[in-house]
Amino acid sequence: MKKKAVVLFSGGLDSTTALYWALARGYDCEAVSFNYGQRHARENTSARAIARLAGVKLYEIALKFPWFSSCSLVNGKLPLPDVSLSKIGSGKAIPSTYVPGRNLVFASAGFSLADAIGAQAVVLGPNVIDYSGYPDCRPAFYKALARAAAFGTRSGAGGKKIKLLTPLIKLGKAEIVRLALRLKAPLGLTWSCYSGGRRPCGRCDSCKLRAKGFADAGVPDPALAAGRPG
């Protein structure tokens, strides 16, 4: 029987690359995306389109925690950080876009689905840039969580630990772009911008990091090329 994986899937550059990595590794994948009141719920449209293209079952989960409104990624009244690229990833402070315990909850939901369907792995896309700022993207966090899931799931209790795979954990954005191109991931369909407009704003952290990744990889961003007139 083909091995199964659950992919935490936002429709962005990173998780799309992680999904195509898992498919290339031979996993039969099921994906989960969340609507948690994020400004950029537009990313869910991308997740849907990519999952359809990849032939992957997608669970779209509404998860509204009122306390997420303390964070600028959810609360549209708070300004998004507009930091210079030199500061991104400096590890000096946790950005206001940090959603309290979000990845703990999301990854736990991934383990929950994996336990329900008997999947061998949960796949996520955190990477070098993420965990320089966000505590819930750190390798040590994921390692500890996998251990908790080994105790707290039916699979784990039965001696079949569900693996937590983070294939991008050592990669920078340019390396992720290159890996995505090798895997023929549909980057033109991905969405990274935090602002929630109809087009990427080009100014938020996420847009800047993405732009730098494509520039460093020496390729144009197909999501921009596709959407722009001319």
Next chain:
Amino acid sequence: MKKKAVVLFSGGLDSTTALYWALARGYDCEAVSFNYGQRHARENTSARAIARLAGVKLYEIALKFPWFSSCSLVNGKLPLPDVSLSKIGSGKAIPSTYVPGRNLVFASAGFSLADAIGAQAVVLGPNVIDYSGYPDCRPAFYKALARAAAFGTRSGAGGKKIKLLTPLIKLGKAEIVRLALRLKAPLGLTWSCYSGGRRPCGRCDSCKLRAKGFADAGVPDPALAAGRPG
């Protein structure tokens, strides 16, 4: 400033005792209950009434995971286990009422709220009987999860680990009943039955364990006394 705690609160005997324990310990408590499609969503009515009585803020969170339908606690078409008391807690098998990874997700949500409001602790009510059957009630699971949360939250990253407190972890049901009585917890308002009817069925695991707990403690169950004619 008064110390804060987040209490995972279903409105049942155990979590109500845990809530009153935390209040007695001087914690300013905020509670979270979940509607996850459980048969006994009736428990949420109890949670609301008890939180109101205790003057505790309650977040009622809808969390619908389609894959929870694999479990008899959610899927009304599956039979509830009707095992003899002698088998409950024997640790032989995971009951069909096990909801895949549920407590991993719920406790993670508790850490998420704690991180958002700067609480020092997350309080839950798992106990001896629970973890004989449910992997996500085992002490080792909670210990590992607290470690994951220490890495994956703002509080933890800042050196202020959020404690995970399980005051009932070594108690049997009779001891929980006695503790609840000492704490003057409103046991008449609590709800334990899994069946989802208007009155406790008296036949499900949860009803049987509760009845045995009160019998062993030598006191009548006020929830039964209150609801029954005569």
